[in-house]
Amino acid sequence: MLKIDRRLIKNFDWITFLIVISLAIIGIMTIYSATRPPLGVGEHPDFYFKQVLWLLISTGVLFVIVSFDYIWLYRISYLLYGLGLLLLLIVIFGGRTSMGAQRWLSIGPISFQPSEFFRIFFIIVFSSYLTDIGRNSIDKISMKSLFMFGILPLILLIKQPDLGTAILLMSLFVVLSLSKGISKKIITVIVIIGLISIPFLGHIFWEGLKDYQKNRLVAFIDPDIDPAGIGYHINQSKISIGSGGFFGKGYLKGTQGPLRFLPEKHTDFIFSVFAEEWGFAGSIMLLSIYLMLFLRGLDTAMRAKDEFGRLTALGITAMFFVYFCANIGMTLGIMPVVGVPLPFVSYGGTALLSNFIAAGILINIRTRRFELFYP
Amino acid sequence: MILKRIQLGSYIIIGILLILCFRLWQLQILDGDKYKRLSEDNRLRILKTPAPRGIIYDRNGTPLVKNIPFFSVSITTDNFSGIDTDSLAAVLGLTPKEVEEKLTKKDNSPFVPVKLKQGLSFGEIARIEARRSDFPGLFVETEVGREYLFGKVGAHIIGYLGKITTSQLNNPDLRHFPSDALIGQWGVEALFDNQLRGIPGERIIEVDALGRELRMIQERPPVKGTDINLSIDIQIQKAVEDAFGEKAGALVALKPDSGEILALESLPSFDPNIFSMGIAYNDWKSLMEDKKKPMLNRAVQSQYPPGSTFKIITAIAALEEGIIDPDTKINCTGGINYGRWTFGCWKKGGHGPVDFHRAIVESCDVYFYELGRRLGIDKIHKYATAFGLGRETGIELIPVKEKSGLIPNTEWKKEKKRLPWYLGDTFISAIGQGYITTTPIQMAAMMATFANGGNVYKPSLIKGSYQPARTINLKPETIRMIKEALSGVVNESNGTAQGARSSLAVIGGKTGTAQVVGKKKGLAGERFMDHAWFVAFAPVDDPEIALSVFVEHGGGGGAVAAPIAKRAIEAYLKSQALRARNQESQNAEN
Numbered sequence: 001m002l003k004i005d006r007r008l009i010k011n012f013d014w015i016t017f018l019i020v021i022s023l024a025i026i027g028i029m030t031i032y033s034a035t036r037p038p039l040g041v042g043e044h045p046d047f048y049f050k051q052v053l054w055l056l057i058s059t060g061v062l063f064v065i066v067s068f069d070y071i072w073l074y075r076i077s078y079l080l081y082g083l084g085l086l087l088l089l090i091v092i093f094g095g096r097t098s099m100g101a102q103r104w105l106s107i108g109p110i111s112f113q114p115s116e117f118f119r120i121f122f123i124i125v126f127s128s129y130l131t132d133i134g135r136n137s138i139d140k141i142s143m144k145s146l147f148m149f150g151i152l153p154l155i156l157l158i159k160q161p162d163l164g165t166a167i168l169l170m171s172l173f174v175v176l177s178l179s180k181g182i183s184k185k186i187i188t189v190i191v192i193i194g195l196i197s198i199p200f201l202g203h204i205f206w207e208g209l210k211d212y213q214k215n216r217l218v219a220f221i222d223p224d225i226d227p228a229g230i231g232y233h234i235n236q237s238k239i240s241i242g243s244g245g246f247f248g249k250g251y252l253k254g255t256q257g258p259l260r261f262l263p264e265k266h267t268d269f270i271f272s273v274f275a276e277e278w279g280f281a282g283s284i285m286l287l288s289i290y291l292m293l294f295l296r297g298l299d300t301a302m303r304a305k306d307e308f309g310r311l312t313a314l315g316i317t318a319m320f321f322v323y324f325c326a327n328i329g330m331t332l333g334i335m336p337v338v339g340v341p342l343p344f345v346s347y348g349g350t351a352l353l354s355n356f357i358a359a360g361i362l363i364n365i366r367t368r369r370f371e372l373f374y375p
Numbered sequence: 376m377i378l379k380r381i382q383l384g385s386y387i388i389i390g391i392l393l394i395l396c397f398r399l400w401q402l403q404i405l406d407g408d409k410y411k412r413l414s415e416d417n418r419l420r421i422l423k424t425p426a427p428r429g430i431i432y433d434r435n436g437t438p439l440v441k442n443i444p445f446f447s448v449s450i451t452t453d454n455f456s457g458i459d460t461d462s463l464a465a466v467l468g469l470t471p472k473e474v475e476e477k478l479t480k481k482d483n484s485p486f487v488p489v490k491l492k493q494g495l496s497f498g499e500i501a502r503i504e505a506r507r508s509d510f511p512g513l514f515v516e517t518e519v520g521r522e523y524l525f526g527k528v529g530a531h532i533i534g535y536l537g538k539i540t541t542s543q544l545n546n547p548d549l550r551h552f553p554s555d556a557l558i559g560q561w562g563v564e565a566l567f568d569n570q571l572r573g574i575p576g577e578r579i580i581e582v583d584a585l586g587r588e589l590r591m592i593q594e595r596p597p598v599k600g601t602d603i604n605l606s607i608d609i610q611i612q613k614a615v616e617d618a619f620g621e622k623a624g625a626l627v628a629l630k631p632d633s634g635e636i637l638a639l640e641s642l643p644s645f646d647p648n649i650f651s652m653g654i655a656y657n658d659w660k661s662l663m664e665d666k667k668k669p670m671l672n673r674a675v676q677s678q679y680p681p682g683s684t685f686k687i688i689t690a691i692a693a694l695e696e697g698i699i700d701p702d703t704k705i706n707c708t709g710g711i712n713y714g715r716w717t718f719g720c721w722k723k724g725g726h727g728p729v730d731f732h733r734a735i736v737e738s739c740d741v742y743f744y745e746l747g748r749r750l751g752i753d754k755i756h757k758y759a760t761a762f763g764l765g766r767e768t769g770i771e772l773i774p775v776k777e778k779s780g781l782i783p784n785t786e787w788k789k790e791k792k793r794l795p796w797y798l799g800d801t802f803i804s805a806i807g808q809g810y811i812t813t814t815p816i817q818m819a820a821m822m823a824t825f826a827n828g829g830n831v832y833k834p835s836l837i838k839g840s841y842q843p844a845r846t847i848n849l850k851p852e853t854i855r856m857i858k859e860a861l862s863g864v865v866n867e868s869n870g871t872a873q874g875a876r877s878s879l880a881v882i883g884g885k886t887g888t889a890q891v892v893g894k895k896k897g898l899a900g901e902r903f904m905d906h907a908w909f910v911a912f913a914p915v916d917d918p919e920i921a922l923s924v925f926v927e928h929g930g931g932g933g934a935v936a937a938p939i940a941k942r943a944i945e946a947y948l949k950s951q952a953l954r955a956r957n958q959e960s961q962n963a964e965n
Contacts, residue, residue: 179380242402242410255418276414280403287392287399294388298381314381325391332398 012066013300013366019293020344020359024055024352026286027270027345034257034265034273047266047347054349058356065360069368073361074128074308081125087114088156112350115157115165120358122153122169123176123315130180131308149173164340168322175318176311233269236262237331240272241283248279266347268339271331287328294321300366309365316358418581425519426573429600431533431563433609434637434838435954438524439533445520445557445651446495448503450478451512463513466506467492468499490555493538494520518557521564521651527644529612531672532605532636532836534562534773535647560650563605563836565773573600604838606635614946615640618939622929624907625673627819627834628922628943631912633841634823634832636770637920637947639816641673675770675777677925678812682887682932683738683871684910684923685759685807687825687857689746690735692758694853698749701731701856707741711802718744718802721888735860738871738886740806747805752796755804756784761847762821763831764813770834780817783810807887818923822910826918828854861885862915865937875911875937879948884911884940886932904928909936913944920947 032048073080091105091114104111126149150173157166240256243249254276257265265273275283297317304310320343327342329335341348343355402410431439448467460478464471469492477491495503500515507513521536537560543549552558559568576597581589615626619642628638643665649658662670671677693699709725710717720726720740726733734742747755759765765782781787783804785796803809813821816834824831828851830844861883864870871886887908907929912921922940929935 175384179377179384238402239410239413241399242406243414244403245407245411246404256414275399275403280399283399283403284396287395291388291392295385298385298388302378302381310377314384318384321388325395328395332395332402334394334398 007370008067008367011367011370013296013363016293016296016300016359016363016366017062019289019296020356021059023289023293023344024051024058026274026289027342027347027352028052028055029251030270030274030277030345031266031347033252033254033277034262034270036252036258050349051347051352054352058353061353062356062360062363065357066364066367068364070309070312070361070364073124073312074131077121077125077128080121084114084118084121085153085156088118088153088160090114092156092159113162115160115162116350116354117357118153119165119168119172119319120316120354120361122149123172123312123319123358125149126173126176127308127311127315130176130311131306164323164326164338167326167338168319168340171322172315172318176315179311179314233263233337234330234333237269237272238333240269241275241331244276244279244283246280248275248277248282251277253277264339267341268327268346269331270346271328271342274345275331290320290324293317294324297362300362300369303369304365305369309368313362313365316362319358320355424576424578424594424597425517426575426597427599428519428521428536428573429567429571429602431571432602432604433607434605434635435608435610435950436604437609439529439605439609441522441524443520443522445493445518446500447490447493447516447518447555448495449490449514449516450510451489451514459510462506463491463510466503466510493555520557521647523647523651525609525613526648527646528616529607529609529640530562530644530647531641531674531775532562532607532639532772533647534564534566535560535650536564537561537650557651559773561647561774562772563603566771566836567603570601571603574598605836606630606637606838606840607639607836608637608947608950610950611638611943611946612640614942615939616642616644618942619926622926622935623667623673624924624926624929624936625677625815626922626924626939626943627674627816628920628947629819629823629832629834631823631827631918631921632830633839634820634834634844635838635841636834636836638922638943639674639836641671643667643669645669672772672775673925673927674815675768675772675775676814677927678778678780678814679889679906679908679925680809680811681807681813681818682889682906682908683740683807684818684885684887684908684932685811685813686735686738686743686805687861687885687910688759688762688764688821689743689750689755689805690731690857690860691762691825691849691853692750692754693746694731694856695758695850696750696754699731699746704728704730705734705742705745707739709741711741711744713799713802716799718799731856732860732863733869735857735885736863736867736870738864743805744802747801748798750801750805752801752804753784755801756782759811761831762824764811764817764821768814768816768820768834770816770836777816778814780813781810808890815923815925818908818910818925819921822912822923823918823921825854825857826912826921858883858915861912865911871933872909872911872937874933875909875941875944877913877941877945879945880914881916882911882913882941882944883915884909884937886937888930888932891928904930907932907934907936909933909940911937911940911944913948919951920944 028048028051031051032044035045035047037044087105094105105114129145129149150170153169154166157169236256240254240262243256244254249255254273256262256276257273262269262272271283271286274286278285294317297313297320301310301313301317304313323340323343326335326338326340327346330337330340341351344352427442430442433439450463460474461471464474467474474491477489492499495515503513503515523530523533523535536557539549539552539556539558540560543558544552549558559565559571564571574597577593577595578591579593580591611628615638619626619640623642625641626638627636627640629635630637645662694701706728707720707722707726709723710719712718718740721738725741726737726739729737729739729742731742733739756765759782764780766779767777770777783800788794788796788800788810800809804811820831820834824847829847829849831847832844833842835841862881864872864886865875865882865884866873872884875882875884887910889906889908891905905928907924907926909924909932910922911924912918920943922943924936924940924943926935926939
C-alpha cells in the first residue's frame with residue numbers, strides 16, 4: 001500500500017518541511033526559556049521536553065501523511081467530517097473543563113482538544129464539497145450546505161465555548177468561498193444581509209459570551225481600565241515585547257516570563273517571551289519565516305494539480321495565517337485576547353500534531369503536483 | 376480566476392505582516408525605553424520593614440511593654456488558578472466561608488496580597504510553612520506587635536496597640552497607613568504614637584508576579600521609635616490593683632511638686648494584650664457590654680460628690696477668709712435645724728463642742744455647716760475652683776474624655792435649675808454633697824496643690840515634665856493648721872482614717888463618702904452602698920506623694936479607701952528606698 005517511489009523523494013517539499021521544523025525548534029527554545037525557574041534556582045518544568053517528544057511524534061506522522069496520496073482525503077472527507085462533528089458533540093457532553101471552557105476530551109492517559117483536528121477535517125470536507133459542486137453551480141450554495149458547513153459547526157464550537165476555532169471556521173468559510181468565486185450578486189446579498197443583521201447578531205453574540213470573554217473584549221478596547229485585572233494580559237505582553245528593544249535582552253535573559261508577570265507565557269503569549277529576548281531584529285526574523293510559510297503555501301495552492309488540492313492548500317495556509325494574525329495581533333495589543341496559540345511555536349502537543357498534519361497535507365499536495373495520472 | 380485571487384491573497388498577507396512589523400517597531404523601538412522601565416518596575420518591589428516601636432518605661436526604668444513579632448498571613452492570587460479554600464481554611468484554622476469572603480471581597484485585585492489572618496501563633500506559622508508549597512502566593516508577614524508585661528496593671532495609662540479603624544483611615548493624618556496597620560489606640564500608646572512608631576525601613580527586592588521575594592537588591596534599615604519614660608511607678612499600680620481586690624474604683628497619685636502622675640489606676644481594668652493580638656469580635660463585645668465597665672476610666676470619667684474630702688476646701692476657705700477663730704468651739708448636737716429641715720451630723724448624738732482641729736479629725740458635719748453658713752456658697756466656689764475643681768485638669772488621654780465635675784454657685788443654680796440658692800444648699804455643699812461632683816484626678820490634684828502649698832500643676836504622664844504652675848496664695852498658718860488636722864485624721868486615736876496609718880511615713884488625709892441615691896429608702900445590697908473617698912499625702916512634713924482613692928460602693932471612706940491609700944503610699948516609699956539603695960551600690964561600684 002505504501003508507495004515510496006523515487007519521485008516522492010525527489011519532489012518532496014523540503015522548504016515547507018524545514019520552515020515548520022525550524023519554527024518548532026524556535027518554539028521549544030522559547031518554551032525552555034519561558035518556563036525556566038526564576039533566578040535559575042529550582043526544578044525546570046519539563047514542558048520543553050514534552051514538546052520535543054511531541055515534535056518527534058508529529059514529524060513521524062507528517063511523513064506518514066505525505067506517503068499517502070492526498071486524494072484519499074477527498075474520498076473519506078465526509079466520513080472525517082462526521083467523525084469531527086461527533087467528537088464535538090461528545091466534548092460538549094463529556095468533556096473536561098479547563099479555564100472556563102469545555103474543550104478537552106480524555107481517552108485513557110491522553111487528553112486532546114477535538115477542535116484541533118476538527119478544523120482540518122473542515123478544510124478537507126469543504127474543499128471537497130466546493131470541488132464537487134463545480135465551477136458553474138457555485139451560485140447555488142444551498143441552505144442545506146450553509147447549515148452543514150457553517151451554522152452547525154459554529155453552534156457546536158460556541159457552545160464549548162471555543163471562540164478561536166469558531167472565528168477560524170468563519171474565516172475559512174469566507175476565504176474558500178471567495179476563492180472558488182462567488183458571483184457579485186451573491187456577495188452583495190451576503191453583505192446586505194450581514195449589515196442588517198449585525199446589530200441583531202451583535203446583541204446575541206455579546207449576550208452569549210461568557211464573562212471572561214466580555215472582559216477580554218473590554219480589556220482590548222482599553223487595557224488601562226484595570227491594569228491588574230482584565231487588561232493585565234495585554235499590558236504585560238506589551239511590556240514584555242517593548243522592553244526587548246532592538247536587540248532584545250538576550251536568550252534566557254528575559255524577566256517577564258520566568259518571574260510570572262506574563263500569564264500563559266509558554267502557550268498563548270510565547271511570542272512576547274520571544275520578542276523580549278530577541279528584540280525587534282529577532283521578531284522580524286521570525287515574522288519573515290512565517291511569511292515564507294504563507295507564500296509557499298499559496299504557491300502550493302497555485303501549483304496544485306487539481307481543484308481539491310488547490311482549495312485544501314489554500315484552506316490550510318489560511319488557517320495558519322488566521323491563527324498567526326490572531327495570536328501576534330493579540331500579543332501586540334492590536335487584536336482582542338482570543339486564546340489562540342501561535343502555530344508550531346506555542347506549547348501544546350495536540351496543536352503541534354494537528355499543525356504538522358496540516359503541514360503534511362500541504363507538503364503532500366506540493367510533492368504530488370506533477371502526478372497528473374494517478375490511479 | 377482562482378489563481379488571480381490567490382495572488383491577491385499573497386498581497387493581503389504581505390500587507391498585514393507589514394502592519395505587524397510597524398507595530399513591533401512602535402513598541403520595541405519608539406516606546407522601548409518606556410517598556411524597559413515598566414518591566415523593571417514589574418520585578419522590583421519596595422517593601423517596608425517595620426521599625427521597632429519605642430519602649431515604654433515607668434519612672435524607675437522598668438519596661439512596661441515588649442516588642443514581639445506579630446505575624447499575619449496573606450495570599451497573592453492571580454485569580455486564574457483556583458484556590459482550594461477548604462484546605463486553605465483548615466491550614467489557617469478559619470472556616471471555608473471566612474476564607475471565601477476574604478478572597479472574594481469587592482476591592483480585591485489580582486496580584487495585590489489579601490490578608491487572611493493576623494496575630495498568628497508559632498504553632499500556626501509552623502503549620503502554614505509546612506503546607507505553603509500547596510498554596511502558591513501564600514506568605515507570612517511580620518509586623519511589630521506588643522506584649523504588655525503587666526497585663527491589666529496600668530492598662531488605662533499604657534493603652535494598647537490595635538488595628539487601625541475605618542474612621543481613622545478617613546482621617547487625613549492617618550490616611551497614609553495601610554488598612555491593616557497597627558497603631559496606638561488607647562492611652563500612651565495612642566498619645567505618643569508618632570514618637571513611639573519610628574521610621575520603617577525599606578527593602579528593594581526582586582519579586583515574581585505573585586510578589587514572592589526572589590532576592591534583595593537594596594536595603595535601608597528601619598529607625599527604632601523613641602522610648603518613653605512615664606512618670607508612673609508600676610509598683611504603686613501593682614499594689615493598688617492588689618489592694619482594690621474585686622472592688623471597682625480609681626486611684627490617682629501625683630508628685631506634689633511637679634504634677635507628675637505616680638499612679639493612675641482605674642478598676643476593673645482590661646488586658647491590653649487581647650487587643651494587640653487582634654481582638655476577636657466576641658471579646659470586644661463582652662468588654663464593651665461588661666456591666667462593670669472595664670473600659671471606663673474611672674480616674675477621669677467618674678464624677679461623684681466628694682463628700683467630706685471636700686471639707687479641706689471649706690476649711691481652707693474659712694481660714695483664708697478669717698471667718699473663724701480656730702480655737703472657738705462649735706457645739707455639735709447631732710444636727711442643725713433650718714426651716715422644716717434638719718441637717719444631721721454623721722455621728723448620731725453629736726460630737727459636743729468641737730474646735731477646728733477636732734472638726735476635721737472627726738469630720739464633724741455640724742461644724743462645717745456652720746462654716747458654710749458663714750462663708751456662703753460663692754466663697755466656697757471661689758476656693759474650690761482655685762484648686763481646680765469643677766473643670767478638667769487637662770490630662771491627655773486618648774480616646775478617653777475627661778469629665779469636668781461640678782462646683783455650683785448661686786449663678787449656676789439660677790441658670791440651670793431656675794431656682795434661688797438656699798442656705799440648705801450651702802450646708803450640704805460645705806460637706807461635699809448635693810450638686811458638687813468631682814473626679815478622682817481632680818481630688819488628687821487638689822490634694823497635691825494643698826500639699827505643695829498652693830501650686831496648681833497640670834497632671835502629666837511623662838517623667839520629669841511639668842507645666843508652669845499657677846499659684847494660690849495661702850497663709851502659711853492655714854497650711855500648717857490643716858496639715859496638722861489631716862495628719863490627725865490618720866494618726867490620732869479619734870481620727871476617721873486610722874486604717875491609713877503607716878509605720879513608714881506620717882500620712883495625712885481625709886475621708887469622704889458619696890451618698891448613693893436610694894440608700895435612704897432602706898434598700899440593701901452592695902449596689903446601694905455609699906461610694907468611699909479618701910484623699911491623702913505623705914510624708915506630712917515634706918510631701919512626696921499626694922493621692923485620691925475612690926471606691927465604688929465601698930461604704931465608709933475610712934474603712935475601705937484609707938487602707939488602699941496606705942498600700943499605695945508604702946509601695947511608693949519602698950520603691951523610692953529601693954532606687955536609693957540601687958543608686959548607692961552603683962556609686963560604690965564606680
